Amino acid sequence: MALFDPKAKVISGYQKSIDERTSSIRKYYDEIGKLYYDQYKDMNVDNTKDINTRCEAITRLSNEVEDYKLKILFEKGLKKCPVCGTENSLEYGFCFKCGAKFDEDSAEAPKSDFEKAAAQIEEVAEAASEAETVEEAAEEAAEEAAEPAAEETKEEKKSTKKKKED
């Protein structure tokens, strides 16, 4: 029956991604153990950087595994309660176990890390452009309030700068 289910293929693709990452995580744990042991054995050895790099990789891979798990749940018509972790039907507005309210977009396909990062960059850019506007407004207000003498100084600076550039 699973053979005729197109979702089964998608799910097994996600499962493969999870398996690959899980085995990478295991490999990194092994390497960290060895690096730490070498450092323990010989006080002149400092493997901190190599250990940290692997710790960061484990964190990233673990997050990706969680993302794939959510994607698999979504394909199965389920979502996870952000409060208690219980699997709920996609259309539920509240967790049937703990009663926590789901976000309105909780029934939408879960975003991957890449998509989340893109959304975050967009948010930061938006905030930055807003800050710029506020800054510009403050600058304009300051210029308006400035003495004519200050304006002259500014002009002088500009011409000095231009001379340097030339």
Ligand SMILES: [Zn+2]
């Ligand atoms: Zn819950």
